[in-house]
Amino acid sequence: MIREPLPSDAGEIRDMYARIGWHYTLEEMRRNLAPCRTFVSIDSTEQQQERAVAVQGSICVCEQKSIWSINGLVVDPLCQGKGIGRVLMQHVLNLAKEAQVPVIVRLVSTTEGMPLYRKLGFQHITTCTLLVRRLAGYARPSLIPVDDGSRFDEAVWSKDAPIIDELSVQATGGCKRSHINRAHLFPGLGISSKAVMIRRAGEAIGFGAVRRTSQFVILGPIVAPSATIAKAVLERLMALAMSDDQFKRPKDSSDATAGGEEVNVRIDVTSDVDVNHELRDWLVNSCGFSVRQDCPLMDWRAGPADPTTANGAQDVNLSQWALLSQGLL
Known part of the structure; x- marks a missing residue:
């Protein structure tokens, strides 16, 4: 049975992860679920009583x-x-087919998951690379000087969120009615979050963001010229x-890697x-990052491409250099 989760399901979803x-x-699990529409597969058979766990799988959209x-x-x-992943994904695709506008369903797949997604109609668009390094041993940045008049200021969410969203639209070639509003999602997705605005002659020309989760300090999204x-x-x-200090890992005696370093x-x-x-x-050769994995980014379309959403007017002077995450892109 597929249904939307109950508040009591958050603990089971966390344990499943x-x-x-x-x-x-x-x-953190509740924060991750908050901006999404989530569906769970529930085991309502007699076998479920033996497992004492009802949630078999989940999908967040x-x-x-x-x-x-x-x-x-x-x-x-x-x-x-048992085909649970396929059933959950098909449920979302069926909803997309019923939407009032043509929908693109986008995901970052594992290599193992590609055959399933291809069978469901997804196409490989590009590759997403996950790079990781330990914070321990990272020398305090020397701060690359920029001599073109650009200024870097810490963002104020209440004032800069609309500007961040507009810059994201310009960099990705999206448009207002199709674009994922990263600026409003971002502050609630971590223990702590900050952003830097790039301004030149008083005008915002880009931004970058960083947030702290229980597992990572995550850099991105980054939009710059x-x-x-x-x-x-x-x-x-x-x-x-x-x-x-909010970016340091909370002390936890059960965590072998506890401690900010x-x-x-x-x-x-x-x-x-x-x-x-x-x-x-540059991240690999100069900053000590290593490639953790390369994953295919895939798209599924409910109907013919809509030129007003799929091919918006991208600003050739802006690029998106890093994603918000593999899940929220």
Whole structure:
């Protein structure tokens, strides 16, 4: 049976994620679910009584007009091999077919998951690379100087959120009725979150954001007019994270890596444009990041491409250098 989760299901969903190696606190799981529409597969048979667990799998969908981003499709290891993942995804695709506007369903897949998604009609669009390094041993950034008049200021969410969203639209070629509003999602997705605005002659020309979760310091999204400025933003975001106690891992005796010095720093970049390769190479060769995995980014369309949503007017002077996350893109 597929249904939307009850408040009491959050703990079971968190435990299911933990069984596949993704560890969240209950509060963080609730924050992750909050901006999404979530569906769970429930075992209502007599066998469920033996397991004492009703949730077999879950799928989270961030619905923003005509782009629906899959923020996690998970099946309990105890229930895998029964087609539960396919049923959950098909449920979402059926809803997309019934939507009032043509919908693009977008996700970052594992390599193992690609055959299933291809059978469901998804197409491989580009590759998303996850890069990680330990915060321990990371020298305080030297802050790359930028001599073109650009200024870097810490963002004020209440004032800068609409500007951040507009810059995201320009950089991705989206439009207001299809774009995922990252600016309003972002502050609630972590223990702590900060952003840096890039301004030139008083006008905002880009931004970068960083947030702290129980597992990572996550860099992104980053929108900037050049690789040099993107690198400068990254260094300033790292400086913000390293100077803020809220970005340190909470002390937890059950966590073998407890302590602020053992935090992992993560950034997700795509390879859809050549400039992103330059940033990735710099992160690996100059900043000590390593490639954790390359994952296919895939799209499914409910109908013919809508030129007003799929091919918006991208600002050729702006690029998106890093994603908000693999789930929220």
